[in-house]
Amino acid sequence: MPSSQSPSIAGTALDPTSVRPPVADAEIVRVAPAEVRETLVRLKAEGCSMLLDVGAVDYLEREPRFDVVYHLLALPAVAASVAQIGTPRRVRVLAGVPGNATALPSVADLWPNADWAEREIFDLFGITFEGHPDLRRIQMPEDWQGYPLRKDYPLRGPAREATPRPAFALKSNVPAGTPPAGRVAAALQKQRERGPADDVVRDTGTGEKSST
Amino acid sequence: MKAPAAIPPPMGVDVVETTGNTMTLSLGPQHPSTHGVLQVVVEVSGETIERAEMEIGYLHTGIEKSAENLFWTQAQTVIERMDYLNPVGNALCYVLAAEQLLGVTERIPPRAQAIRVLMTELTRISSHCVWLGTHGIDLGAISAFWYIFDIRENVLDLVELAGGARMHPNYLRIGGVNGDVPEGYLAKLDELIAKFPQRMREMRSLLQNNPIWRDRTIDVGVVTPEDAIRWSLTGPALRASGIAYDVRKAFPYCGYDTYDFDVPVRTEGDAYARFLVRLDEMDQAMRIISQVRKRLDTPGPIMIDDPKIAPPAKETIALSMEALIHHFKLVSEGFRVPPGDVYQAIESPRGELAYYLVSNGNNRPYRVRTRPPSMYNLQALKQMAIGNLIADVVVMIGSLDPVFGEVDR
Amino acid sequence: MEMMPGEFLLGKLDDVARWAQSSSVWPLTMGLACCAIEMMSVQAPQYDIARLGSEVFRASPRQADLMIVSGRVAQKMGPIIKRLYDQMADPKWVISMGACASSGGVFDNYAIIQGVDTIVPVDVYVPGCPPTPDGLLYAITLIQQQIRQGGRGGILARA
Numbered sequence: 001m002p003s004s005q006s007p008s009i010a011g012t013a014l015d016p017t018s019v020r021p022p023v024a025d026a027e028i029v030r031v032a033p034a035e036v037r038e039t040l041v042r043l044k045a046e047g048c049s050m051l052l053d054v055g056a057v058d059y060l061e062r063e064p065r066f067d068v069v070y071h072l073l074a075l076p077a078v079a080a081s082v083a084q085i086g087t088p089r090r091v092r093v094l095a096g097v098p099g100n101a102t103a104l105p106s107v108a109d110l111w112p113n114a115d116w117a118e119r120e121i122f123d124l125f126g127i128t129f130e131g132h133p134d135l136r137r138i139q140m141p142e143d144w145q146g147y148p149l150r151k152d153y154p155l156r157g158p159a160r161e162a163t164p165r166p167a168f169a170l171k172s173n174v175p176a177g178t179p180p181a182g183r184v185a186a187a188l189q190k191q192r193e194r195g196p197a198d199d200v201v202r203d204t205g206t207g208e209k210s211s212t
Numbered sequence: 213m214k215a216p217a218a219i220p221p222p223m224g225v226d227v228v229e230t231t232g233n234t235m236t237l238s239l240g241p242q243h244p245s246t247h248g249v250l251q252v253v254v255e256v257s258g259e260t261i262e263r264a265e266m267e268i269g270y271l272h273t274g275i276e277k278s279a280e281n282l283f284w285t286q287a288q289t290v291i292e293r294m295d296y297l298n299p300v301g302n303a304l305c306y307v308l309a310a311e312q313l314l315g316v317t318e319r320i321p322p323r324a325q326a327i328r329v330l331m332t333e334l335t336r337i338s339s340h341c342v343w344l345g346t347h348g349i350d351l352g353a354i355s356a357f358w359y360i361f362d363i364r365e366n367v368l369d370l371v372e373l374a375g376g377a378r379m380h381p382n383y384l385r386i387g388g389v390n391g392d393v394p395e396g397y398l399a400k401l402d403e404l405i406a407k408f409p410q411r412m413r414e415m416r417s418l419l420q421n422n423p424i425w426r427d428r429t430i431d432v433g434v435v436t437p438e439d440a441i442r443w444s445l446t447g448p449a450l451r452a453s454g455i456a457y458d459v460r461k462a463f464p465y466c467g468y469d470t471y472d473f474d475v476p477v478r479t480e481g482d483a484y485a486r487f488l489v490r491l492d493e494m495d496q497a498m499r500i501i502s503q504v505r506k507r508l509d510t511p512g513p514i515m516i517d518d519p520k521i522a523p524p525a526k527e528t529i530a531l532s533m534e535a536l537i538h539h540f541k542l543v544s545e546g547f548r549v550p551p552g553d554v555y556q557a558i559e560s561p562r563g564e565l566a567y568y569l570v571s572n573g574n575n576r577p578y579r580v581r582t583r584p585p586s587m588y589n590l591q592a593l594k595q596m597a598i599g600n601l602i603a604d605v606v607v608m609i610g611s612l613d614p615v616f617g618e619v620d621r
Numbered sequence: 622m623e624m625m626p627g628e629f630l631l632g633k634l635d636d637v638a639r640w641a642q643s644s645s646v647w648p649l650t651m652g653l654a655c656c657a658i659e660m661m662s663v664q665a666p667q668y669d670i671a672r673l674g675s676e677v678f679r680a681s682p683r684q685a686d687l688m689i690v691s692g693r694v695a696q697k698m699g700p701i702i703k704r705l706y707d708q709m710a711d712p713k714w715v716i717s718m719g720a721c722a723s724s725g726g727v728f729d730n731y732a733i734i735q736g737v738d739t740i741v742p743v744d745v746y747v748p749g750c751p752p753t754p755d756g757l758l759y760a761i762t763l764i765q766q767q768i769r770q771g772g773r774g775g776i777l778a779r780a
Contacts, residue, residue: 013572014550023312053588055568055581060317069568071555071583077441079454082475083463092555113444113591116268139272139620140732141697148277148731155281159733211296242679242705244650248657249698269663270698274732276764293780296655344656377653378662379751433777478660620695 015062017094026071028091036095040070044110048091056097057122060151065099066127068102070107081196097127106132124149162180233257239269239605247609249344249617252593253313256602264597264605266590269449271620279580283546284310284386287577291567292380294619297339300331301370301560303384306580308465309556310386310567313549316516323512324388330504331371331383331399332466332506333497338367340494347487347610351428363411366404370591373397376534387412388515393508401505409499416491429483433608435594436481442590443592446585447563447611448493452478452485461558471500483611492612493561519549544576562586562613582621586614642686642712643768644674646761649685649709650700653692656719656751660691668754673761682708687764688741689757693721694734706741714767716760717743720750 014017017030031039052071057067074089097104106129108114118129119138126147129135137144146153154161180188240251249270255263275294279287289305290297311317341364344579348356368378374393375381385389435445440453450457458475460468476492478485515522524535524544541547551573557566563585570579589612596608631684645733648670652660662676663670679685682705694702717737720726723746725735744767745760 016551016570016572016578017553019551021550021554022315023552023554025312025555045435050444051581052444052446052564053566053568053581054584057570057579068262069581071566071568075441075457076456077438079437079477080456082456082458083475084460085455085457087462090459090555107300111444112442112595113588116587116591136270139269139697141269144696148274153731155277155730160731160735241701242651242680242682247654270701271693272693272695272732273654273693273728275728276731277732278728293727296658318718344660345661357664358666361662362667365662365665378753379658383674407652609689 007017015065026092028092030094033095033097033104036196039093040107040110043072048089049077050075051114054114054117054121056125056127058149058151063098064096066097066102066123066125068095068097068104068127102127103130105130108132127132172173223296226322232310234262247614250616254602259601261597261600261602263592266593267457268619271616273423275621278583279577279614280352280420281576283548283575284577285546289382291537291580292382293617294621295560295615296379297342297615298335298560299514300335300384301558301565304328304332305556305558305565305567307384309554309567310549312554312556313552313569313571314386319514319516320388321516324514326507327389327393328384328466330501333500334367334371334562336497343490343613350610351425353419353425359418360415370401370404373400385515387518391454392514398423398508404503405498407506412495426484428607429487432604432609433482434482435592435596439595444588445592448486448489449589451476453481453487454479459557459564463557465558471503473500484605486611527599547575548575560585562615563589584621587619590614590619635717636641639769643765646687647683648675648678648687648689648742650678651688651690658758659688659719659754660689660752663754663757670758670761673758675761685709687714687716689716689718690722690737691718693726693728694737695732696734699734699740702737703740713734714744714764715741716745716747716764718746718747718757719752723748726750738766759773
């Protein structure tokens with residue numbers, strides 16, 4: 001049974017980022033939206049030269065609702081060997097963006113690869129980035145309504161969510177409920193005339209199965 | 213499909229003065245050499261590109277949203293289909309991240325880790341085979357495609373024998389792997405290890421010193437180390453510019469720090485350097501596979517012995533009540549992962565593939581944010597294309613090796 | 622019913638034409654996702670689609686008569702597939718390769734069109750995720766059977 005049809009078990013953490021598992025994967029820095037730019041500028045000056053990724057998470061039941069997460073890596077900008085690179089520093093900057101004020105300053109001028117990442121966050125979460133040169137949808141068509149990766153957006157999209165899901169997902173060009181026609185109807189008719197086969201176990205309705 | 217009315221200026225790129233006499237051309241999304249569904253909108257003056265902008269999203273699958281609605285083990289099936297040339301790698305990154313949140317990374321049996329490394333390196337070889345074959349076709353070297361895909365079939369045979377399918381074997385599990393390698397597998401692996409050097413020599417002889425190939429790839433798409441960092445290139449594209457960052461060496465996982473292998477690096481930063489780096493990587497992958505082969509001689513468990521995560525052996529379900537109950541719970545509800553967030557990275561054939569995995573204590577992943585290496589590698593094309601010919605764009609896309617399942621997800 | 626000599630000759634010509642059509646089905650490179658890689662394997666020497674007549678895969682729809690939709694069809698890609706199908710000249714056939722192209726596959730969500738047959742008429746569906754190259758070869762032989770039995774494909778064959 002597809003798991004999307006069974007009810008999900010209630011989660012136990014409204015804010016998973018406040019629960020630190022014993023995992024040392026990066027330095028964690030949590031900032032308010034107003035401090036994001038200066039923190040990133042400072043970290044870049046300290047040597048976190050590469051912006052690996054910008055992503056967003058929707059914590060529907062938490063205030064602030066969204067987290068925009070920047071992953072940074074400190075790599076030298078010159079040719080360097082494996083030994084010289086060693087274990088580079090990783091930093092994770094989390095900015096809590098409230099649901100009623102979904103805007104952040106763009107960092108596309110600091111790191112040009114933030115361009116598409118911020119467009120994707122705008123497309124899928126609806127968070128705008130001020131100062132972005134070309135903020136438009138990137139994954140969904142230009143005229144798509146809604147922000148798909150938000151938790152209140154249905155999985156199958158609003159259009160399909162309204163239609164009932166067929167019990168047996170048989171794909172056919174014929175709409176469900178169409179009576180059979182042509183050769184199929186003739187074969188069914190012949191079968192009805194022939195009667196059931198000899199070795200079929202028949203339920204006589206008296207509570208005991210019989211087979212003749 | 214239509215070119216946008218005005219191409220906005222690309223960010224972070226030195227904009228050249230346009231000659232004013234330009235034509236806007238759209239390559240793709242249906243195009244033989246865009247390696248998938250990519251639309252490159254170029255403003256050309258003659259054959260020389262003055263500005264290039266890309267439209268992606270033609271393969272957006274909503275994998276991250278699908279994964280949020282599936283159990284932890286089920287989510288792996290959709291996540292494997294992101295970078296479809298490296299399915300085992302996607303699965304590996306995901307299970308490693310989930311194991312970090314569960315806190316069981318230390319308890320994964322060594323044989324399972326060894327099999328994971330084996331599958332990942334076999335997949336790396338097969339992915340580089342596809343890259344080289346298609347890169348060759350783009351440039352007209354069609355014979356290379358035939359030879360290289362034959363090698364790929366040999367590698368896929370081994371993946372299929374252990375995992376059950378050629379692509380998307382869904383062989384890894386949170387806690388280990390799904391079943392040991394079958395009988396006779398190690399003998400077949402020995403055969404591949406024995407004949408691989410000869411096949412690599414064939415592959416190199418086809419292209420490496422071919423004057424046409426060198427003419428078309430040397431000094432094309434040069435990326436300086438500063439630009440590589442600015443555009444967040446990772447993987448062979450970064451290592452061809454001189455920066456030897458390999459996640460397997462910098463942040464080892466699955467016991468990679470116990471294997472002996474080199475990280476190929478070049479300094480020229482052009483398409484030819486990226487080509488050579490990937491060929492060397494195939495050799496290094498086979499070197500790792502030979503070392504794994506020796507470790508597979510010692511038998512051992514291939515799944516963590518934690519009944520809350522690992523399903524019980526089929527034979528015990530009919531005999532033991534606990535096994536039956538655990539099996540029922542795992543199949544109907546899945547297990548729960550403690551709340552928290554983690555950023556787990558691996559070295560995929562394209563670069564640093566990472567998942568930022570968030571769990572809120574539920575039996576489904578709360579958020580699987582992917583750091584797709586191809587998406588970041590591809591953005592550099594905006595700068596690389598300027599001043600080059602349209603034919604060079606094809607070379608550059610091929611040398612960056614994007615996979616659109618990952619770019620668009 | 623007696624056949625006039627003229628009809629006999631035309632009947633024979635028809636067979637020859639269908640034999641020629643079925644022996645040289647040239648696919649369009651409509652590789653979208655993972656199934657496209659298996660489609661590449663079909664072109665590779667181990668499975669070799671060229672021995673069935675598909676010597677070349679044409680990138681231009683004007684020059685192809687079989688569209689193999691190999692991969693998941695995203696919302697943005699749907700109109701493009703329709704446009705490419707329209708650009709192909711009659712007679713044309715469509716193979717829907719893989720679970721995603723046939724019905725949406727594992728991706729029952731907002732982003733994937735649940736079956737390419739909602740956009741273009743499909744002649745053969747190939748199940749699998751991805752189907753093995755053998756599956757695609759079997760689909761090509763089914764198309765060849767359809768051609769030889771008289772299904773001319775395209776708009777004319779669909780009432």
